[in-house]
Amino acid sequence: MKEILNQLYEIEQKSIKNNITLFDRNLKRLFHDIEEQGFFIKNPLGEKFSESRTDIDATLMNNIGPESKITKVLKPIIYKKENDQLIIIQKGVAIVE
């Protein structure tokens, strides 16, 4: 399932990058069904990064400071809801600057 979610995420990102809106509704539907199954994909691009964040395997371009931000996401964070509790089943992979 994780691999399917990663591929879907990549399709969505490529569509955004190339301004392709044709599949928007289909993608929205797919992500909706995925959430119904208890999965939830998060793109942390632009978020603040601190050394307490364990949802990301980060490659640091500089030392961590108050201004550190996620500037590139190579893999999204994937959560799964189990017994009403969210757990991370895939850490994100990102570059932090």
Added chain:
Amino acid sequence: MKTINFGIDLGTTNSLIAKYENGVLEVFKNPIGQKQTLASAVAFRGSRILVGDKARDLLEKDPLNVFTCFKRKMGTTDRYFAKSINKDVSPIELSAYVLKELKNFIHTGEELHEAVITIPSSFDTIQSNATKTAGQEAGFKNVYLLQEPIAASLAFANKNNLELNETKKWLIYDFGGGTFDVALLEINEREMNVLDNEGDNFLGGMDIDNLIIEKLLVPKLEPILNETKLWDKFKEPNNPLQKLYFELLFRAEEAKKELSRFETTEIDIDYPEKDIYTSIEVTRDSFNNLLTPLVEHTINFCKKILNNNNLISTDIEKIIMVGGSTLIPYVREQVEKNLNITIDTSVDPTAAVGIGAAYYAGSKISALKPEDIKPPTTNQTEVSTSTQPLVNLIFEKNTKDTEELLAFKLNSSLQGFYRVIRKDGGFDTGLVTLQNNVNVFVDLLEGQVNSFSLKIYNSNQDVVYTNNDIHINQGKYNIQGQLLPNDICLEIDDIQYNVTRLEAIFNKNSVLPLKKTIYKSASKTILKDSDDKLQINIVEGDGNGLPSSGLSIGYIEITGKELEQDLIKGTDIELNISVSESRDIDVDIFLTSCDQEFSNSFKPTERYISNSKMENEIRVVIQKIEREIAKPENAENYELLQKFKNIEHALIELQIELSLLVDNDVTDAKFKIDNQKRSLIQKYDLLTRHKELDNDIEEYKNNVLAVKQVLTESGSEYYMAELNKVIANEKTFINSGNKYLIRSKIEELRVIRNAIFTADDSNFIGPFFHYKTLDNYPDQQKANILIAEGDKALENKQYKVVKQVVYQLASMLPDDKPKTSFNNQDKTGLS
């Protein structure tokens, strides 16, 4: 006799913990990120100590405070100077941090006092003792050591239930992320011994990733980037292309995994800094060419070990492949081909050593006496004893912010650490030095209930206080927000039971505003230009009640005349429903098969009531009441019968009143009728719902028992797991009062029972005899031929044929499902 059960692979680059008890093996996962392995890395960041993957992330940027590969220095006098704490740290201390972190993987709440820890076969006595000391520093009272190749062999032998009657020799080929080792093992019915070992501490999967970049990607990227000597530039510190290098490193690792499964893969490179977006194809052949010298190097070690021990290939029974890099098909092929020895890849290469250690621990008798074990002090919430610090904890339970302050104060002074972890695994402070007053900002997941655990440790890192009850609601809940007094539901068709029913969109006590997208299917075809209609009825009321017992607060009819194309049964209907703080309801409907969108807004003052719908609802409930009155089990329950009759009479009166209303009645008469109708139907609903629910719960329980009984006979682990999935959270769904949920569980149980039944062809003998006795086949001649065929198959014990005959006979029988009054116009059109 109690056994130790826990085994630990304390690796150079990654570590792992597993347990084997009563025939059940479990490799524990890191609660932070759910990975089985933990990076063997420790970072000292001022007052904070980080262990694992997070520490390894910091290695590049803070090499003076982050330590890895310390296993190589075990048993030496070398110390690591951690600049941020201005202190020397020994490899033993660093290993102890990793072992303590592994203890946190144990979700079962067990306390670990003893464990088996693996060591390389090359470890001498001093190095071995150093590992033992690390275990003791991590709080283990007894530590047992096991050589890694033996552990891997145990994992293999136990997985394959091997029974050895003669002496054999195996090679354990361990090609991991950062190191390569090969060991020669002698194994007989009584023991396993490592005879010799060889290896390279600086050869592993990471070298392969760099080769992919250097040899396959850089030559193609240089002309695109208009750069020369790109590989050299990547290695320069602080060069502007470093970001691209890190991305390539990630892509190379992914490509390596892809090429283990496919002949080719595409590596996408997105580098907006130079406006580059390209895709590079890498073939398995080119990848294999890269690997040739590395694999040859490992094979030479294997040959060396054979030569040193005067052995030839035929003296070795098999090579057991361990370590992540042995997942690469080329590595497997070349090792087998060049050494001419059968390889075995049956064990999980990344977990084999830890699993083997757990197997060993599962058979090792504990030397601990009960008095050696302190009573547990962990896993308690807000418990205070003389040894525990009383904690005054303050935090905001509801917030709109994405980070929130958690403040606490100790009532007694304590030297030690605290640690706050968000339970999904996305936030971890690491071990932070305690002060009397602690303020820590915690990151929150948006729109979620964020649960945290706070642990306080003494200076030995033993837990002295745990609070697992910290929950912060982000975004969703606003204290000033208005609560919904009832469920808001959508009326949909229940095709299985030929009725309409409610499905809750927003539950009672949710806080306004609310928004949701739901997807439904068209339950009937509506032809373009026809009078047939799709009905979207938004109802406020009990989500488990009858649709007609709730208040219709938004009603939309889309007729065939409004459609640009036919609405086809089974196609998707997308509904975007939102309720504002002032309770306005917006519904946007998108019909996929027509590619048409409809938008409606409702305000409480604009409530629409359909006379025809009301008439229909009353008619349906009257029919239901008549059926209840006719039921033999109600015949002598005079009180109940009277209640049914009263409701029925009142409904009939309403029916008459409604029929007398003119179409364009401007009075509030129809609203009064609607209110009375809902009140009567709620009464009916209360009389019957619990009875139906009780029957459904009983049926559910009977089905669970039946499946369990069948599973006891068949012993299928697969179906046992399927059953456990269905009955997980049983208490919650039984108490939900939602009969549709319980019915769906009954259906899932039936599917399991059916699958177990059909898996064994001989189960069809009974049904065959049943169908044989029937005489209502429309084509009796054909049935006779099939029955003769079945008899013959039975005689020859060809049960597969018997099964086919049963299926065919069943399909020949006329459909005797009762016809119902659930007409097309009764349906909402949504299911």
